[in-house]
Amino acid sequence: MKNRFVAFAAALIFAAFTFGITACSELFEEKDVYPQMESLVVADGSPVVSPDQDDKTVTVSDEKVLSAEINEEGKLVITPLKPGSAEVSFFDSKNNTYVTYEFEVTSKGRLVQSSEPKSVPREYTVSISAMTHGSVTADKTTAHAGDTVTLTAIPDEGYRLGTYTVTSGGQAVSVSGNTFTMPAGNVTVTATFVPKTYGVGDVLLKDGSIIYYENVSGMTAEQKENAIGVLYALDENGKPRGWLGVYNSIQKKTGCWLDWAKAHTTGFNTKFEDIICTPSTSGEGAASTATFTGDIDGSDNWAYICSIDPTASANAEENYPGFHYVNTYAQTFNLTGDYADGWYMPSIAELCYIYRNKDTVNEVITALEGTPLLEDGYLSSSQSTTTDSVWHIDLKNGSLSINWKYINPLICCVRKFTEGD
Secondary structure, eight states: OHHHHHHHHHHHHHHHHHHSEEESSSOOOSSSOGGGOOOEEEOOSSOSSOTTOSOOOOEESOTTTEEEEEOTTSOEEEEEOSSEEEEEEEEETTTTEEEEEEEEEOTTSOEEEOSOOEEEEOEEEEEEOOOSSEEEEESOSEEETTOEEEEEEEEOTTEEEEEEEEEETTEEEOEETTEEEOOSSOEEEEEEEEEOOOOTTOEEETTSOEEOGGGGGGOOHHHHHTEEEEEEEEOTTSOEEEEEESBOOOOGGGTOOOOSSOTTSTTTTOOOGGGBEEESOOBTTGGGTOOEEEOOOGGGHHHHHHHHOTTTTTTHHHHOHHHHHHHTHHHHTTOOGGGSSOEEOOOHHHHHHHHHTHHHHHHHHHHTTOBOOOSSEEEEEEEOSSTTEEEEEETTTTEEEEEETTOOOBOOOEEEOOOOO
């Protein structure tokens, strides 16, 4: 009898040493009296879950073989019930993983850990809340902590995305553009949708989509790289006037002297009647209040010049260097597809609208790492009532003045407004 007791004790000590399991009380009887079996605690020297952790759920693959729970100390307690094998899984909050143990209850009433524990990262759920005027989808319904989740907003007709809101456990999760990093917890996603209106500072991307001014600070590096225009003004009805090119100026110090038309050329000596635009006032500060008569839309001014001077388009670089710059703007800055053309030199009216919003426009262009407008003179495409002169603006003080066509101030490029995706 003594030898038998020693053998049982040695076997149980060996199992505890090998598999990390210790008995809570006396040894098992070597017979199939399972109700007399004692519960065992998986001992690893520390709690397997945090005592204050909400998720203390334990999953057992076969509850007829054994049962399992997390005790008050946060340790896994196993109770054998009958011979057989079962897996036990629980969440290890210390390592943010799910842990699975395989156990076997032998016919002799022994509880054996039959393999090393397996750990897999925990997946958390991504839930989308109900919302009005649109919906949101996520590229993942579950994700591990640290994964990137991408959101897609689908506004109803006449609406656009306002803001995304992502929360986890009552705490806000930072959203950058339309992505966020999955925290160690389930998240809930919602969004607001607002009436589709535009404002100064909205940004046009190469794919035709629009980043609204209030979201510019959250633009990704890729979005900034693909930005091509900034909305520079709205008309009296709230309709966008147009896009100012992000890369919009050539500075004199670069050696680029961009005349409207070279002296003594056809362009210099021609009064282009249909592109005359006259402000109601001139001089310092006039750009802030001036109204205009004549042609205020500069988008077709070059085409009109070419119709009057057929040699213009054939030799623009030599005779109309300012227009040549805007005509090749897309090529210079690698704009392709829908935005490979359509850029033009603004009329004096359009330059005044830009002047009135230059602070906001420059704020955005700077954020996009583009070329801000300078407080200097800019050339318009508007003919004055004097044959050899055109209208200029000084963006420093809003001064409007007439100068020779061969005077070469700075130039910016604009484009007609187009709807975003």
